[in-house]
Amino acid sequence: MTSKERVMKALNHEEADRVPLDIGGINNSCMHEQIEQALKQKLGLEDHGSIVKAIWQGVVVPDDSIVEYFGGDTCSLYINEAYPWTDNGDGTFTDMWGIGQKLNPDGFYYNMCSHPLENAEDPEDLEAYNFPEPTEYMVEGLAERADAHADKCCILEGLREPMFGLPSWLRRNQNFYMDLVANEELSDALHEKILTYYYRLIDFIMERIGDKVDIVKFADDMGTQNALLMSPGTYRERIKPYQAKLYGYVKEKYRKKILLHSCGAIEPIIGDLIEIGVDALNPVQISAAGMEPEKLKKQYGSRITFWGGGVDTQHCLNLGTVEDVRAQVKRNLEIFKPGGGYVFTQVHNIQPGVPLENILAMYETFHENCGY
Numbered sequence: 001m002t003s004k005e006r007v008m009k010a011l012n013h014e015e016a017d018r019v020p021l022d023i024g025g026i027n028n029s030c031m032h033e034q035i036e037q038a039l040k041q042k043l044g045l046e047d048h049g050s051i052v053k054a055i056w057q058g059v060v061v062p063d064d065s066i067v068e069y070f071g072g073d074t075c076s077l078y079i080n081e082a083y084p085w086t087d088n089g090d091g092t093f094t095d096m097w098g099i100g101q102k103l104n105p106d107g108f109y110y111n112m113c114s115h116p117l118e119n120a121e122d123p124e125d126l127e128a129y130n131f132p133e134p135t136e137y138m139v140e141g142l143a144e145r146a147d148a149h150a151d152k153c154c155i156l157e158g159l160r161e162p163m164f165g166l167p168s169w170l171r172r173n174q175n176f177y178m179d180l181v182a183n184e185e186l187s188d189a190l191h192e193k194i195l196t197y198y199y200r201l202i203d204f205i206m207e208r209i210g211d212k213v214d215i216v217k218f219a220d221d222m223g224t225q226n227a228l229l230m231s232p233g234t235y236r237e238r239i240k241p242y243q244a245k246l247y248g249y250v251k252e253k254y255r256k257k258i259l260l261h262s263c264g265a266i267e268p269i270i271g272d273l274i275e276i277g278v279d280a281l282n283p284v285q286i287s288a289a290g291m292e293p294e295k296l297k298k299q300y301g302s303r304i305t306f307w308g309g310g311v312d313t314q315h316c317l318n319l320g321t322v323e324d325v326r327a328q329v330k331r332n333l334e335i336f337k338p339g340g341g342y343v344f345t346q347v348h349n350i351q352p353g354v355p356l357e358n359i360l361a362m363y364e365t366f367h368e369n370c371g372y
Helices: 003-011 033-043 064-070 142-148 165-171 173-182 184-212 232-254 267-275 293-300 322-336 356-369
Strands: 051-054 059-061 074-078 092-094 100-103 110-114 153-157 215-219 257-261 280-282 305-307
Touching: 003 153, 033 059, 033 064, 033 356, 074 142, 092 110, 142 184, 153 184, 165 173, 165 184, 173 184, 173 232, 184 232, 215 232, 232 257, 232 267, 267 293, 293 305, 293 322, 322 356
Parallel strands: 074 153, 153 215, 215 257, 257 280, 280 305
Antiparallel strands: 051 059, 092 100, 100 110
């Protein structure tokens, strides 16, 4: 059985030979560049260099040597931004959206420091803003990468967070959150502008590499540790209709599966996500309120594939013992894997400082318990 077949069986809620394993098939199932280098050195793996597409996070598209060593089943087709960041000469950079970025003092991550639409007050103020034209640079090398990994499940990555994240970055968080309840006209106008752009962007990409893509991944981080970032009602009125249109466009025109990344305590809207066509949900933040594995599998496991939740990355993988990691991986596999509908990966990216012994224990325990 190929890796591609294994993942697609999981998405179809069928048991394969084993649970599929995702290592960096998406931007939220990988590791920081420092961890990648440390693993290659410890394991004596061939070093083909590091590919960092998510500059702001410092995480890698993982080296093939790591994916093959641990038996990963996925391949990230990670688009570039339309063009490289602009160096402003003052320690800040501007990305393709016109958002300012500044390196955090710890040197690991970038933070947003300016927002091109933060002063908009009505829909007319959006007219001067132009989204970046898609460029061939965005898909450079991806067809060749897919061909070289034809046995893997290939995931289109890099479309970011269209309907909740992106408007908040363009407007600044507090402005967009207020728009949702106090300036609905502006909120809707921005969403319509984004939706029109994404139709065009997706067409551009799919015309070039669509036949190589198995899954299209979107994100929209809508949860905190304890609750949604908005009420379920606000989500259903202001965000869900635009997500539904976007996901429906991809599914109807291109017949691709949809994988959504959304952190936090999002259980109250999982039913909504299923309704609008989400096939798989990541990261399954099992440490957040209402996201207990048993509850999720029982209530939603026959209708959506859980992609993640293998081990908690807030407390266990980074701070626990090897025994803690082994116990949690085994338990979560026992809960999530029956009947298919599960792809294993840790809850989120492996950050600098996580003990290598814990990472090795995670993958070893997975392989000891992943079979059907």
